[in-house]
Amino acid sequence: MSSVIQEVASTRRAAGERRKGDGRMAALFLAPWFAGLFLITAGPMAASLYLSFTDYDLLSSPTWVGLDNYVRMFEDPRLIQSLKVTFTYVFVSVPLQLAAALALALVLDKGMRGLAVYRSVYYLPSLLGGSVAIAILWRQIFGADGLVNQVLAFFGIEGTGWVSHPDYALNTLIILNVWTFGAPMVIFLAGLRQIPRMYYEAASIDGAGRLRQFWSITVPMLTPIVFFNLVLQLINAFQNFTQAFVVSGGNGGPADSTLLYTLYLYRKGFADLDMGYASAMAWFLLLIIGGMTLVNFLASKYWVHYDD
């Protein structure tokens, strides 16, 4: 047994010596990435896992409280409210966003003139959507005397202060997220280009109409891309913060109607000085996102077609 191990080891060593130069260079080039991973990501993650089991107010040293923070979460009505808000936000805005992205990708895929310009124009919101400036603009547009109400007034409809009304405020955030459809749109475009033209040619020879071609060729061929976008956008949407922070004035108002989970987490940690609880919330969010993604992958077996 031991001789086998020695033998394997010595072969490995020989191989290692042969390629030592390469290994060192590789390690050197990987070092910045590893430094980033361990110092900026893994280290703080481990710290936050520890802190999630403590009572930590940032000002004095943390004290161990076991599972207290996790237990408290089940009795926290605001946490439940924030979950309601977040799930509504994610499950309404992501499908709408993907539908918008796909619809525009289909239009742009027609190969019109100036495609590059259109692609850039529609991609722009994806770059800007998460910014503070856009969120402030959003407040104006959906304000009581904002653009939306001016347009509505033209049609004789009396609007309200959309951002300031607890029944509508979340909708403005959902619209803002849908508006940032550019990133999935570009990916859809790439996916559409990958579908071999011959399928369409064969289908049209067989007499299939456009709609039939869309449902029988485009949609199944595109499912891996839809899946990829779905996973990515779900994860993104669960973690959106800036828009809700600015549009709600920083506290998820009015009346907690825009209290996204991340926003509540931030307030707990930095405004209420309850960093232990906030850390526990972060890990709970990881479980939620992990669970969602797992369900996504399991379900993908039934609707995603890989042609391999």
Add this chain to the structure above:
Amino acid sequence: MRTSINQRGRRGAAVAAGAAATALILSACGGDSGAGGGGDVEAQDCPCEIRFAWWGSDERHAATQEIIDAFEAENPDITVVPDFTDWDGYWNKLSTAVAAGDTPDVMTQEERYVSDYATRGVLADLGGLDIDTSKIDGSILAGGQIDGTQYALPTGINAYAMVANPAVFEEAGVDLPDDTTWTWEDYVEIADEVSKGAGDGVWGTQDYGFNEAGLNILARQKGESLWTPDGELGVSEETVAEFFQTSLDLMHGGGQPDATRTIEYQHAGPEGSLVGTNVGGMSSFWSNQLGALSEASGEDIQLLRYPGESEFERTGMYYKPAMFYSVSASTEYPDAAAKFVDFLLNSEEAAKINLTDRGLPANTDMRDVIADELTDADQQVAEFMADLSDEIVDASTVPPNGSAEMQDIMERVNTEVIFERMTPQEAAEMFVKEVGAAIAG
């Protein structure tokens, strides 16, 4: 651009992207578990460098830098490093700095936070340092004491008051109220009259329900107080319900805008408020905001006592320490820090630069020093504050740990009331329950 990502690669990419994205949120909430506070650091001699942290507007930053320059000119062996942010960012930054063991040597504090910091050993006992406090009134000094220890020194004083826009009152054909005798009922009536008289798009008053200071005044008028000396909520459910009921009555009577507009005006600050934009007769503000209101509106905005001052068993108005100066318990240079705080409070130079930006100076000598330099609005504030001094019964109690959450609770509860998703009675119950939980946790 015919990209060819193979299918498996794409599936792998989705997993990787997911993992990376979730890692980000977790690491955002980590943090070094550095020890906060602790006064066991050995004092060092100068030449030295101390850091001064404050919050505020651009004008305050410029003025404070001027004060620092003057201090450094007088004390060449001490360098003061400025560290400033806006109000919201300040507390996030300060708590994080303390957690990292990097507490600023001198910092500005506020009454809702000072207890949190003092009781956790972050702030030094200023009684043991060489700072002259003899020119500060005892009741104001008490605002910076927790369990008998002076952890913070008040920079100046403000009062929460009603402001009135005379131009709007004139337009509506309504006389300004006599603020020494007006009752809460008068307040509602006058606001309704102004709304009716001034026409569309102009209202009598702006909702006061987002700020607990107004509630504190009503509570004090009734012999209660927002906080008790032993750190409990001191206001009764009935008083809270009454407070919200008045706001609701105003909305129903037309004296106050509808709920969504109220929220928008609330977010617009003094400059965008009803009074500041000349579309409202009255609003509740801190006295030091009078200058900003006058400038924004272009009118000679008037300070009024809160309604009900002669209606109940006692008066409710009070002086609030505008903010405090505190010294870190872990500073290496306590003597230099003390010298700087002493300069901020007691030097004529600093007073003349600061004027009333950090409240009407707590040091009574300095009020005379700056008297000639004040604008009309600040002059009015100084006179208003002087008039109040005989009427104020006692100082308002220092808020306990966790009281910083009250602002947030107040805003949520009031929103529920004005959108009529809760009755004032239900709102009062929720308020008492949530504040109780905040100060217990």
